Amino acid sequence: MKISTKGRYGLTIMMELAAKFGEGPISLKSIAEKNSLSEHYLEQLIAPLRNAGYVKSIRGAYGGYVLSKEPSEITTGDIIRILEGPISPVDFTEEDDPAKRDLWLRIRDSIANVMDSTTLEHLINYKEDDNSNGEESYMFYI
Secondary structure (H helix, E strand, C coil), X not given: CCCCXXXXXXXXXXXXXXXXXXXXXXCHHHHXXXXXXXXXXXXXXXXXXXXXXXXXXXXXXXXXXXXXXXXXXXXXXHHHHHHHCCCCCCCHHHCCCHHHHXXXXXXXXXXXXXXXXXXXXXXXXXXXXXXXXXXXXXXXXC
């Protein structure tokens, strides 16, 4: 499964709005400039997020967008499903081999579990040295 620019840039928009949550509306122009992205493309991505009720638009000279919910209530799974559709590495319903079908289901469920347990709040508060999964990290030198 590969997440397209729709999902990646949509997540960028939502993280920017989450980082400024409670501070007023943020313009897409400022998000686009800060992240070197196309403002026109971001306009296309914000519409489904607004229609799904995750973002509100504020009109006027100082308008822009704000999150409709707390950052802790919005998961990356929510955002990716809105912009990309269902999370699935393959169409496993067409798989005749039960072992492979089970593999695809477990992969899908693992990806969904990570995405559904990671909120915008987690992402905006992430620190490089955090070891939130409890596993040791290794550095490999080549």
